[in-house]
Amino acid sequence: MRRAFELARExxxxxxxxxxxxxxxxxxxxxADSNRVHTEDDVRRHPELHLAYRACRAxxxxxxxxxxxxxSTEPCPMCAGGMTxxxxxxxxxSVGGDELDELGGSEPPVRSAAILDGVSEVVGPILNDEGRRxxxxxx
Numbered sequence: 001m002r003r004a005f006e007l008a009r010e011x012x013x014x015x016x017x018x019x020x021x022x023x024x025x026x027x028x029x030x031x032a033d034s035n036r037v038h039t040e041d042d043v044r045r046h047p048e049l050h051l052a053y054r055a056c057r058a059x060x061x062x063x064x065x066x067x068x069x070x071x072s073t074e075p076c077p078m079c080a081g082g083m084t085x086x087x088x089x090x091x092x093x094s095v096g097g098d099e100l101d102e103l104g105g106s107e108p109p110v111r112s113a114a115i116l117d118g119v120s121e122v123v124g125p126i127l128n129d130e131g132r133r134x135x136x137x138x139x
Contacts, residue, residue, distance in 0.1 A: 001070045001072075001092065001094055001126055001127050001131075003020075003022050003029060003032060004020040004021055004022050004032075004071055004072045004094070005020065005094070005127075005130060005131065005134060006020065007019075007020025007021065007022070007032060007034035007047065007072070008020035008035070008072040008073075008134050009134060010034050011034040011035040011047075012139070014034075014036075014039050015039055016034070016037055016038045016039055017035050017037065017038075017139060018035070018072065018073075018135060018138040019046065019047055019048075019071070019072055019073050020032070020033070020034040020035070020047055020071070020072045021034075021047035021048050021069055021070065021071040022051075022070050022071075023067050023068070023088070024067065024068045024070060025063065025067045025068070030059075030067065031051055031054055031055065031058075032051075033047040033050050033051050033054075034047050035047055036050075046075075046078065047071065048071055048075040048076075048079035048080075048083060049075075049079040049082045049083075051069065051086075052079070052082045052083045052086035052088075053082065055067065055086050055088070056085060061087055064086050064089075067089060068088065068089060068090045068092060069083070069088050069090070069092070070092050070093075071091065071093050072093070072094050072131055072134065073093060073095045073097075073131065073135075074093040074095065074108075074112050074124060074125075075093070076097070076108050076112075077108050077109065077110045077112070077115060079112075080110075080112040080115035080116050081115055083112075083116060083119075084115065084116060084119050084120075087119055087120065088120045089120065090120060090121045090122075091112065091120050091121070091123070092124055092126055093112075093122070093123075093124035093125060093126070094124065094125055094126055094127050094130065094131030095128065095131040095134075096111075096124060096125050096128075097111055097112065098111070099125075100135075103135040103136060
């Protein structure tokens, strides 16, 4: 999770919103990404969605099912929808979508657990105080 936090900070320093994500399999980071919506001028460049895309190209379904995504903030509905195709075993987030409104974002109409139900286990919030601090300081 702390690597996802580093990536979120890097995104904010670049001018993007503070979101970062990593994919872990067998206790090793196999892919990492940060938000690039503004700097790439591409609404699809949320780290969760981009990692799902990359994972589908690089790993077979069994490898993806053995992979955990750690993400600084709960995936939005767009990202969770894309992640259903990836089929990660677990998604672990720090800041919940229900907390975003008070932190300067907007609460998603549907939570990721509802979208990923039956596909990926969704766990969070984890290290919530640290994740919230990033949003308060950098968003």
